[in-house]
Amino acid sequence: MSDLPLNSAVRTRFAPSPTGFLHIGGARTALFSYAYARHHGGKFVLRIEDTDLERSTPESVKAIFDAMVWLDLDYDEGPFYQMQRMDRYKVVLASMLEAGTAYKCYCSKEELETMRAEQEARGEKPRYDRRWRPEPGKVLPEPPVGVDPVIRFRTPLTGVVGWDDMVKGRIEFSNEELDDLIIARPDGTPTYNFCVVVDDWDMGITQVIRGDDHVNNTPRQINILLALNAPLPQYGHVPMILREDGQKMSKRYDAVSVMQYEEMGILPEALLNYLARLGWGHGDDELFTREQFVEWFDTRNVSGSPSRFDLGKLKWVNAHYIKQSSVERLAGLVKPFLVASEVNVADEAMLLAAVALYKDRVETIKDLAEQVKFFFVTVAAPQELLDQHLTDAAKPWVAVLASKLSDTEWTKEAIAALMKAVVAESGLKFPQLAMPVRALVCGTTQTPSIDAVLAALPKTVVLARLAS
């Protein structure tokens, strides 16, 4: 079992279940599969595992697509939907019954419960006792009338099933630990592990890269593939991403959707860079492009232990990408945030100027919107800020500055020269003039160079706010 047959052309897949949004744990797993395929010049396949009819919804399918598009994880084939492949599964089930690698089991729920209770009473691990498994010389019970059977896989009774995991190294299970799992329900619908096996086989998947919550499924899936004489893919199980509180991130336990990061003002390339680095490393490199990641990616450098999500680090990475982005792109991204807070952004030139002034000072696009808001609407400074800076000493000089500004040419240089002159004349220190000006015009004292900020605003607006 150690030398698994390998297909030559790499084909990886991402196979989410559409039972909620795509969270970043799933997204990182998708990213690793994607990067592996791209690194090897192979194909990346998207498969929607929608057989859980109670939990799967079309909205969740859309949510997965939205997140994949936003992150630009472009797939080469698919989306394939398991629900559209039922006929194929049934053909394979029939072939397994025919070959004797699967068999019908007529145990009722009650019988299974009794079996379990008796085993527990004897101190044994509860498991199906294989009473319907055909064996040479064994007499099977008469199939009860009117009962639809399940189909069970005929798991080898002895031996070891193992694989060289691309992330975790050698993993082995004894077949004695595995039971004859149900591969089709009484109504004929196939179960999870069976569908995955047929899909991975039909789709020619050569590397199954998935979360390590699937490690226990892998020996079962390998046994079924072997029974089908299908080629075995390589398996790589990547550790889970944990929430900041250390819990597994899962749709069921309030994980945050990938798209919520867009709403927070995270750039997709920042999230990808952050996720790539989370649980994978290339020396000390923290910031790298998608192309570099694809070039460097190797499952051997994926960490074997779970990683904890760290919003602070994500924001740090995001700040880097914001700095690197063009003013035009950022202006396009920040606009919806401003509009959402009912700020009218009619003056495009002012928006560009404002973004240029603030892009190196923010961690998210949402922050950026907050920071540049005062360009478009008056933001009143908190009273304590005014009390602190708009002192009796400063007030008259703010008025002097305002009157001089009204006649000056509206450039950063002219404004700077004028402020300098007023400072000299007044005997104030520069901040004693600049701080009240900031508070009045911007609603805060935390701003970039005040001459640049004033120059980016219409003169009339500056004068009105200084007079307020």
Ligand SMILES: Nc1ncnc2c1ncn2[C@@H]1O[C@H](COP(=O)(O)OP(=O)(O)OP(=O)(O)O)[C@@H](O)[C@H]1O
């Ligand atoms: N927290 C996580 N960290 C890393 N990978 C994950 C995490 N949760 C799921 N995955 C992986 O993402 C892929 C898609 O998983 P799936 O759509 O079933 O999401 P899920 O969150 O596990 O769902 P559930 O709500 O059933 O827990 C699988 O390969 C799975 O192993």
